[in-house]
Amino acid sequence: MALPNFLIVGAAKSGTTSLYHYLRQHPQVFMPEQIKETLFFCGLTARHFPGPGGHYADRAVETWEAYKQFFGDAGACIARGEACVAYLYFHRASIARILEHLGRDVKIVIALRNPVDRAYSNYLHHVRDGIEPLALEEALASAPQRQAEGWWWGFQYVDLGRYYEQVKAYWDTFGGEQIQVLLYEELAADTAGVVQRLFEFLEVEGTFRPHLSLRYNATGVPRHKRLHELIVKPNPIKEAAKKVLPARLRGYLRTRYYQDYLVKPALSSKTRNRLAAAYREDVLKLQALIQRDLSPWLGDPHEWR
Numbered sequence: 001m002a003l004p005n006f007l008i009v010g011a012a013k014s015g016t017t018s019l020y021h022y023l024r025q026h027p028q029v030f031m032p033e034q035i036k037e038t039l040f041f042c043g044l045t046a047r048h049f050p051g052p053g054g055h056y057a058d059r060a061v062e063t064w065e066a067y068k069q070f071f072g073d074a075g076a077c078i079a080r081g082e083a084c085v086a087y088l089y090f091h092r093a094s095i096a097r098i099l100e101h102l103g104r105d106v107k108i109v110i111a112l113r114n115p116v117d118r119a120y121s122n123y124l125h126h127v128r129d130g131i132e133p134l135a136l137e138e139a140l141a142s143a144p145q146r147q148a149e150g151w152w153w154g155f156q157y158v159d160l161g162r163y164y165e166q167v168k169a170y171w172d173t174f175g176g177e178q179i180q181v182l183l184y185e186e187l188a189a190d191t192a193g194v195v196q197r198l199f200e201f202l203e204v205e206g207t208f209r210p211h212l213s214l215r216y217n218a219t220g221v222p223r224h225k226r227l228h229e230l231i232v233k234p235n236p237i238k239e240a241a242k243k244v245l246p247a248r249l250r251g252y253l254r255t256r257y258y259q260d261y262l263v264k265p266a267l268s269s270k271t272r273n274r275l276a277a278a279y280r281e282d283v284l285k286l287q288a289l290i291q292r293d294l295s296p297w298l299g300d301p302h303e304w305r
Helices: 016-024 064-069 091-102 115-128 136-141 143-148 163-174 184-189 191-202 225-232 236-244 247-261 269-290
Strands: 006-008 079-083 107-112 179-183
Touching (some): 016 079, 016 107, 016 191, 107 163, 179 191
16 A cells, blocks of 8 residues: 655644645645544544644544555555644654654655744634634743643644754654755745745656645634634534535635635734744754754844843
8 A cells, every 4th residue: 555755744834734735736646635634643632632722633543544544545646645733843753653654764844934923823823713712922821821721732832833853853863855844934935936846855747837826724813703703613504505515615715715804913023022032042053954044033133122
């Protein structure tokens, strides 16, 4: 049976959902259509998160036999993979299970984003989904308590952006030649160019041009509260739509709604500067490790307080 030979491991809110959809269009690439994030290699399930957000793991795949079935239709595809952002944050467990089941030859794609912007986007993601009740600063301060109470790991907004140890663990295990680091900022500015470089990394036909017009899993605050509740909360209209609209069409409509009808309030300069200062040492170490210019992530040192 064909098994994955590449994994997109994160970070959360760094464009992995868009990469998943762009890659799936390539005739030589196979990624499961039924599910984007299996959580198999990190071993997490909804049972690990009895607090808010645990539903994100409702479809977690727990056994190797069940996991392999998702790749039963991979056929002769050159590149076969999965995208799961938890694999970066939970790198210790994930790497151990990747080695156990796939070995060391698997290619690793790591998408990263300015950690300040990533944290804010993650916060807005939970606001969008109706599970974040607090203002941003309160939510940031509540991270230790939420972790103790079993909230979903994505509520650790700041800690998720400390990339250095996460990336280094993969770097030390698989080697830099088997790792492709993609920056969200580059993906946003030159989507086609980044996707073409990824095709080259995966050794598939580089002349293929996927459709790149949609930006997937966008976050923000809804313009129309009632319309948003109809889309994200259980209700009779939503259940009726499921019976008459194909899943692919429902997914497209949801993506267009997220992209076109959510707004992202500006992050206050005070919070941005405070977070940039907190991330500074980690960013500098990461920059040296991956040999990429991350100076835009450092912010303005004259504004730090």
